[in-house]
Amino acid sequence: MKLPGTPYKNEDFKAGKIPYVEDKPDARYQFSVGIAMSRFLEELRKGKIIGIKCIHCGRVYVPPRTFCSYCFKPTSKWVYVKDTGIVNTAVVSYIAADRGRMDKPLVVAVIELDGASPGMGILHKLGNVDPEDVTSRKIFGKRVRAVWKPEEERTGSITDILYFEPVEED
Amino acid sequence: MARMNINFKNRVAVIGAGLTLFRRRMYETSRELAWEAAKQALDSAGLTLNDIDAVVFGSAPDAFDGIHMQGEHMTDAAGGYMKPYTRVYVGGGTGVFTAIAGWWHVASGLFDRVLVVAEEKMSPVRPHPQFVFHHIFDPVMDKPLGVNLIWIFALEMARYMYKYNIKKEDIALVSVKNKRNALDHPAAQVAAEITVDDVLNSETLVWPVQRLDISPVSDGAAAIVLCNEEYAKQYTDTPVWIEGVGWSLDTTYWTNRDLAFPKYLYYAGKMAYKMAGIDNPRKEIDVAEVYDPFDYKELHHMEGLQLARKGEAPILTREGVTQRDGDLPINPSGGLLGVGNPIAAAGLMKVAEIFWQLRKEAGKRQVAKDPVTGLAQAWGDLMQIGTVVIMRV
Numbered sequence: 001m002k003l004p005g006t007p008y009k010n011e012d013f014k015a016g017k018i019p020y021v022e023d024k025p026d027a028r029y030q031f032s033v034g035i036a037m038s039r040f041l042e043e044l045r046k047g048k049i050i051g052i053k054c055i056h057c058g059r060v061y062v063p064p065r066t067f068c069s070y071c072f073k074p075t076s077k078w079v080y081v082k083d084t085g086i087v088n089t090a091v092v093s094y095i096a097a098d099r100g101r102m103d104k105p106l107v108v109a110v111i112e113l114d115g116a117s118p119g120m121g122i123l124h125k126l127g128n129v130d131p132e133d134v135t136s137r138k139i140f141g142k143r144v145r146a147v148w149k150p151e152e153e154r155t156g157s158i159t160d161i162l163y164f165e166p167v168e169e170d
Numbered sequence: 171m172a173r174m175n176i177n178f179k180n181r182v183a184v185i186g187a188g189l190t191l192f193r194r195r196m197y198e199t200s201r202e203l204a205w206e207a208a209k210q211a212l213d214s215a216g217l218t219l220n221d222i223d224a225v226v227f228g229s230a231p232d233a234f235d236g237i238h239m240q241g242e243h244m245t246d247a248a249g250g251y252m253k254p255y256t257r258v259y260v261g262g263g264t265g266v267f268t269a270i271a272g273w274w275h276v277a278s279g280l281f282d283r284v285l286v287v288a289e290e291k292m293s294p295v296r297p298h299p300q301f302v303f304h305h306i307f308d309p310v311m312d313k314p315l316g317v318n319l320i321w322i323f324a325l326e327m328a329r330y331m332y333k334y335n336i337k338k339e340d341i342a343l344v345s346v347k348n349k350r351n352a353l354d355h356p357a358a359q360v361a362a363e364i365t366v367d368d369v370l371n372s373e374t375l376v377w378p379v380q381r382l383d384i385s386p387v388s389d390g391a392a393a394i395v396l397c398n399e400e401y402a403k404q405y406t407d408t409p410v411w412i413e414g415v416g417w418s419l420d421t422t423y424w425t426n427r428d429l430a431f432p433k434y435l436y437y438a439g440k441m442a443y444k445m446a447g448i449d450n451p452r453k454e455i456d457v458a459e460v461y462d463p464f465d466y467k468e469l470h471h472m473e474g475l476q477l478a479r480k481g482e483a484p485i486l487t488r489e490g491v492t493q494r495d496g497d498l499p500i501n502p503s504g505g506l507l508g509v510g511n512p513i514a515a516a517g518l519m520k521v522a523e524i525f526w527q528l529r530k531e532a533g534k535r536q537v538a539k540d541p542v543t544g545l546a547q548a549w550g551d552l553m554q555i556g557t558v559v560i561m562r563v
Binding site: 001002003004005006007008009010013018023025029031033037041061063065069088089090091092093094095096097098099108109110119120121122123124125131134135137140157158159 | 189190191193194195196197203206207210236298300301304309310311312314315316317318320321324325328329331332356357374375376378379390421423425426427428429533
């Protein structure tokens with residue numbers, strides 16, 4: 001069975017064999033971060049991580065949100081969680097957001113913060129972790145702590161935390 | 171198991187299917203590709219567009235084709251001119267969801283004959299589609315960290331491997347199997363005879379994800395024709411019935427999910443099984459096309475669909491159970507890893523494969539057992555939706 005379609009190669013494109021037009025949309029956005037995340041970012045600037053509790057089911061959400069996905073009722077109680085947590089999963093990135101190779105591999109993880117409900121992880125980078133500790137899965141289940149930017153450099157962003165690093169445990 | 175207490179007026183049959191080639195770059199526009207697949211599906215059913223009452227079209231993020239509101243752009247090409255026409259979209263889950271939407275058009279009794287078309291053209295994005303994937307992430311929590319698409323898959327794959335102590339070698343077997351299966355598929359883009367070592371030695375993008383763990387970037391289109399029982403009996407001696415459909419979404423807060431087990435798919439499968447009266451999926455499903463943009467996802471999805479117990483899918487794979495001549499053939503087409511991944515079209519290609527398998531028209535790809543019940547599944551949005559169709563002859 002022969003199916004329809006005419007493939008071409010990128011080289012054909014470069015050689016001018018493929019007629020084309022070009023478009024470069026310049027879409028720019030300003031997102032209001034909203035009610036729940038405004039407070040979250042404000043607390044990050046102070047060096048604290050805040051979650052929010054649903055008083056109906058008791059879940060503590062991080063990042064915070066104004067409603068509970070399960071109860072579909074408003075979440076109403078702000079609660080600070082710790083800046084330590086457990087590594088749920090971790091990987092070693094060799095490529096950047098644009099698919100280019102990174103000079104130095106980056107370790108990123110989902111971290112379940114202490115004080116949040118089980119499974120409520122956040123994405124962040126890990127520092128002072130050897131890629132070998134990831135591929136050997138040694139880092140999985142280990143406790144890590146946030147390393148913060150100096151206070152005067154914080155802007156109210158998730159990047160006010162530079163990365164999480166392993167907590168020395170005996 | 172009792173059938174689901176769901177009211178639908180008509181049984182729905184698939185009576186035709188069409189495909190274009192899947193390739194990294196196609197000279198045809200998205201419209202030209204969609205028309206080719208739609209026309210072929212109509213021809214194979216022995217129908218013309220005049221016979222069609224309504225059209226359902228699916229494609230994934232507009233950012234790939236580069237035309238905002240891709241649905242309207244595709245109206246004429248999908249056969250929707252002056253007809254009730256709907257575009258559906260659930261990211262990577264779109265291909266199978268397009269079939270589900272087509273199903274409810276007919277099952278509801280609103281329409282008798284429906285054309286279902288899915289198309290994707292990813293090649294226009296320069297220099298690489300990865301650029302637009304960046305914009306699916308949360309701009310407050312994720313984007314400032316420089317997130318790329320592979321991170322989220324790698325994090326899920328690593329959690330799955332950690333939780334069930336799964337070896338990379340066993341996951342790589344999926345890529346080996348699917349690329350080999352695709353050697354017999356006329357649309358295939360990246361069919362190949364490769365070894366586990368080839369996968370393990372390929373470029374590491376984000377450990378544990380390596381180059382040969384991933385399906386390619388593709389252009390392509392697929393289409394099927396659906397109709398009610400009355401017309402099915404008139405048009406064909408070999409209708410394939412859609413007996414169950416299901417879909418379900420997990421939270422968009424992806425770092426709050428269970429990354430080791432795809433719950434969204436468990437619920438989607440449960441809905442479809444209940445509708446189809448299936449108690450024991452592992453025994454009652456004869457052949458399945460599960461969504462495999464990454465090799466580990468075939469395993470993850472088998473478990474979510476209860477085709478394997480938690481952590482058991484790699485073992486079944488190692489034992490050859492999922493090969494075409496095995497007891498539970500998975501992705502006999504070659505899947506996304508072998509045939510290619512023009513997102514929405516790849517999902518509908520899976521529905522088409524089950525259609526051909528159940529009609530025993532799959533040629534060299536035909537599974538060894540005599541299949542009566544098949545399943546097609548896709549996955550998408552922010553890695554959170556499962557879409558499932560169960561078909562029977």
